[in-house]
Amino acid sequence: MRAVAIEGGFGLENLRVVDRGPPPALRAGEVLVRVGAVSLNYRDLLTVRGLYNPKQKLPLIPCSDGAGVVSAIGEGVTKWAVGDRVMPTFAQGWLAGEPTREKLSTTLGGPLDGMLCEYRALREEGLVRVPEHLSVEAAATLPCAGLTAWRALFDHGGLLAGQWVLVQGTGGVSVFALQLAKAAGAKVIATTSSHEKAERLRAMGVDCVINYRETPQWAKPAREATGGRGVDVIVEVGGTGTLSESLRAVKPGGRVSIIGVLAGGVGEVSLFPVLMQDVRLQGVIVGSREHFEQMCRAIDAWKLEPVIDERVFEMDAIVDAMAHMAAGAHFGKVVVKVGA
Numbered sequence: 521m522r523a524v525a526i527e528g529g530f531g532l533e534n535l536r537v538v539d540r541g542p543p544p545a546l547r548a549g550e551v552l553v554r555v556g557a558v559s560l561n562y563r564d565l566l567t568v569r570g571l572y573n574p575k576q577k578l579p580l581i582p583c584s585d586g587a588g589v590v591s592a593i594g595e596g597v598t599k600w601a602v603g604d605r606v607m608p609t610f611a612q613g614w615l616a617g618e619p620t621r622e623k624l625s626t627t628l629g630g631p632l633d634g635m636l637c638e639y640r641a642l643r644e645e646g647l648v649r650v651p652e653h654l655s656v657e658a659a660a661t662l663p664c665a666g667l668t669a670w671r672a673l674f675d676h677g678g679l680l681a682g683q684w685v686l687v688q689g690t691g692g693v694s695v696f697a698l699q700l701a702k703a704a705g706a707k708v709i710a711t712t713s714s715h716e717k718a719e720r721l722r723a724m725g726v727d728c729v730i731n732y733r734e735t736p737q738w739a740k741p742a743r744e745a746t747g748g749r750g751v752d753v754i755v756e757v758g759g760t761g762t763l764s765e766s767l768r769a770v771k772p773g774g775r776v777s778i779i780g781v782l783a784g785g786v787g788e789v790s791l792f793p794v795l796m797q798d799v800r801l802q803g804v805i806v807g808s809r810e811h812f813e814q815m816c817r818a819i820d821a822w823k824l825e826p827v828i829d830e831r832v833f834e835m836d837a838i839v840d841a842m843a844h845m846a847a848g849a850h851f852g853k854v855v856v857k858v859g860a
């Protein structure tokens with residue numbers, strides 16, 4: 521089978537399509553998934569560059585997110601049948617409850633091999649059924665970005681209809697968050713660096729769009745959009761580079777879900793607004809299988825269609841796909857087709 525591997529060292533130059541021989545043999549309790557598509561996360565780019573976990577052992581098949589069809593089942597498998605459409609959970613061992621170090625050491629795309637291969641053998645409990653209305657390409661976007669947005673809004677954010685949400689930029693997590701927030705009846709403020717992307721955000725029903733290049737201090741217009749009250753839930757993907765603005769934009773008693781580090785992961789941020797205004801800061805690390813199943817039920821009920829970037833790549837063009845993402849040229853999720 522064909523796979524993409526990071527081999528011989530980190531860096532995009534060490535990402536290559538390799539032949540891994542026949543599909544993996546199944547052990548008891550395992551399911552063989554014929555992968556149809558994967559989607560890229562910023563984490564995958566950091567992993568390839570050796571910045572996510574410099575101690576990661578190589579070779580590694582990257583990418584946590586994918587979807588495909590069950591092509592064989594191992595002895596004792598009861599949950600799945602050949603032909604079922606499935607997605608892997610981000611952390612294979614995190615089925616429910618609180619995360620633990622052990623559960624978080626079972627993530628795909630590092631330290632475990634990921635989904636960018638034609639066939640992947642996975643434990644039967646590490647899979648979730650694809651919502652019926654979604655294509656395999658669309659389903660491949662859900663396991664990490666979709667679930668992270670879901671948990672930021674509903675699990676940690678406690679979002680209610682009519683409340684205000686702020687999302688930053690037009691990457692995978694943020695576009696999911698805006699779609700989920702709108703579906704739940706919330707109002708959305710989105711920042712972006714591009715006029716063209718601003719138009720797309722407005723077309724998606726975003727209530728207030730702010731260009732963060734032209735208006736680096738976007739907290740003021742964001743608060744104004746809420747009638748001065750402040751934002752209820754902020755989906756913070758910028759990190760230390762944007763957190764100060766988020767803390768100015770959030771309402772007293774509001775929630776900031778700390779997800780990403782696109783504008784910096786280390787730096788000084790004043791904690792005064794947090795303690796003076798009863799703001800809740802909460803880190804998010806994707807979610808468990810139980811969270812994933814909850815989200816899929818909502819996606820099914822809302823018939824939500826994930827936004828896939830207009831450039832969809834073939835497996836052979838993986839370096840171009842990663843470079844496309846690195847350039848921030850995408851809107852929504854970057855998808856790579858796998859197999860025939």
Ligand SMILES: NC(=O)c1ccc[n+]([C@@H]2O[C@H](COP(=O)([O-])OP(=O)(O)OC[C@H]3O[C@@H](n4cnc5c(N)ncnc54)[C@H](OP(=O)(O)O)[C@@H]3O)[C@@H](O)[C@H]2O)c1
Pocket residue numbers: 560561562563664665668688689690691692693694711712713714717732757758761762778779780781782783804805806845848849850852
């Ligand atoms: N904690 C978790 O569980 C978890 C899960 C998933 C992702 N993440 C993290 O969340 C972040 C986003 O991931 P992703 O996969 O959605 O990334 P992505 O798709 O690569 O997002 C890229 C987009 O982010 C926007 N952006 C970049 N710098 C920005 C800034 N200073 N202010 C506002 N927007 C900015 C840009 O949008 P415009 O082009 O519109 O300006 C850019 O196109 C990453 O740091 C990732 O590692 C964490």
